[in-house]
Each structure stands twice: as C-alpha cells, then as structure tokens.
Amino acid sequence: MRRGGYGCQTGCQTGCQAMSSVKPCVQQAQKNDCAKEDRIFGMPIAMAYVPWQKWCDLYDAEKGFAKGTIFQELDKPFKGMGGCCR
Numbered sequence: 001m002r003r004g005g006y007g008c009q010t011g012c013q014t015g016c017q018a019m020s021s022v023k024p025c026v027q028q029a030q031k032n033d034c035a036k037e038d039r040i041f042g043m044p045i046a047m048a049y050v051p052w053q054k055w056c057d058l059y060d061a062e063k064g065f066a067k068g069t070i071f072q073e074l075d076k077p078f079k080g081m082g083g084c085c086r
Contacts, residue, residue: 057072064070 059070
C-alpha cells in the first residue's frame with residue numbers, strides 16, 4: 001500500500017497555501033520512491049487504555065463551561081506546545 005509520499009522529504013515547501021497551489025507538491029510526492037511499500041499495512045493504527053470516568057468532584061455548570069470540563073480531575077493547566085514545561 002502506498003501512502004502517497006506523506007512523511008517523506010519531497011523538497012516542496014508549501015506551508016499553509018491554498019489547495020490549488022499544493023497540487024504540484026502532491027504530484028511530486030507521489031513520484032517519490034520512499035513510500036513504495038507500507039511495512040505496517042494490516043497492523044492496527046493504535047490501541048489505547050481509557051479508564052472509566054468517575055462522576056465525582058464535579059464543577060457546577062457555569063464553572064465547568066468556563067473551564068472546558070465539568071470534571072475537576074481533568075482540569076489540567078495548559079503547558080504550551082508539546083505539553084512540556086518551559
């Protein structure tokens with residue numbers, strides 16, 4: 001399975017341009033040989049462990065709306081890009 005060159009170095013720097021201007025880069029990526037075979041074809045994309053959410057320590061509706069969650073245990077500080085301390 002081919003992924004169309006995504007993740008390969010194609011040398012095309014498009015940034016956030018309109019889709020019509022990205023087309024030459026996509027065509028170049030499809031010609032790129034670095035993605036001819038997909039070594040992970042047929043494997044699951046990901047497996048996650050998600051614990052049950054406990055309905056305790058809830059914010060009231062107004063505070064929960066302002067915080068973005070009603071669960072106090074999910075109210076974590078935003079640490080910036082990547083989630084690491086800087």
